[in-house]
Amino acid sequence: MEVWPTGDGSLSLRHPVHGEGYHPAAGAAAQAERLYLRASGVHADPRPRVFELGFGLGVNFAVTLRHARRRGAFLDYRAVEAEPVPLEVLEAVLRPLDGALFERLAPRWGGSFELAGASFRLRLEVARMQDAVLGAGPVRAVYFDPFSPRANPDVWTPAVYRRMFGLLEPGGALVTYSVAGRVRRGLAAAGFAVERIPGWGGKRHWLRARRPA
Template sequence: MQRNLIVTKDGSHTVAIPEWEVSYHSVYGAVQESLHVFIEAGFRHWWSLNENASQCVVFEMGFGTGLNALLTTLEARRRQRMVVYETVEAFPLEFNLVEKLNYCYALEESFWQPVFDSLHTCEWNTFHPITNFFSFKKEKILLRNYSPSQPVDVIYYDAFAPAAQPELWTSEVFEKLLAMLAPGGVLVTYCSKGDVRRAMLAAGFHVEKVAGPIGKREMLRATRAEGRRQRAEIEQGQS
């Protein structure tokens, strides 16, 4: 499978697969997309609802370039709160391609380059204390074979688009993801297709459309409906 490094419109890199006509991130800006979809709409949104939590458990579907993990590492440092991060990647990038990615430079965080590199070079299938606030584990398996070590608070669903990998956007897949989430857990994805939203609803998610990143009008955020009810009941009991 041929994979090519390309420069997106915000100056940050992504990787394209010509055979599938897909790229790992938006050509309108890899960093801006990841910040908007996964960090702002997912990670920060969850923390806004759980301000007193001591840690957040994140699962990323598709480790890919490692950009989402890097950005979450930086967020964990900023918040001084523990993040447990698990991810799967069946087809990891070759390191000679990884070492060309310019994310730390684009973020003006060159100090973090060794940390970014370690996300790619660390041993598979075991947790690593990447920083004092970031514990990281990656597994080289397919999603269907994955089981989380504990209930997940935030899911970054960053699979390739449905046109390239339709098998990853079915109601059966979203049922598995729903079962992984802790009450009140959040799933975010860049995709806003009607078929995907209906698959999420059929799986039992509460789904909302939110503003998308540059170049995309909308994205989807899904939550465990029972988590929402539980919070409402707690709030009513406290009133």
């Protein structure tokens, strides 16, 4: 796996099987902040509770945690990842963003674990989404960040959308980079109020889907 710099200086890589980048070339950290952190409303949540589908290289988590620490908010973060990257790849990408965080993740990496600190709790489940337990209690935001519907069709399904709807508390939001018609229709059929929002970095639009309050 070859790590390469994105436009904002943060690092990413291309999946050797799916043939897709983990992040846009315009910026891995920038997408994490603009789409997942801000478009979801997590940046303004006094008690952020997040679920991420596709933990990947940990960039969304690192950016969200950095912002929560700056404003003194405790971050409760749950994630599912089917294929953890090799530890050396995680280190190459995550250490420049948050070296101390990488040092805490490294001894546990490769399997499911829970990690707690003064400012966060992270529960990472290594499983296919179809088999994931997800954990108890609702979340305020879902970062829906798997590979594309073309590369990873098993998670872009009505059954998964219904699970995400059930996981969100009323008024919570799911955000994702895909605006494909079948994704919008599938989320709407699951009960979400779906809207296209301005994108960035070569994407004209992103998607936000709210569970009605």
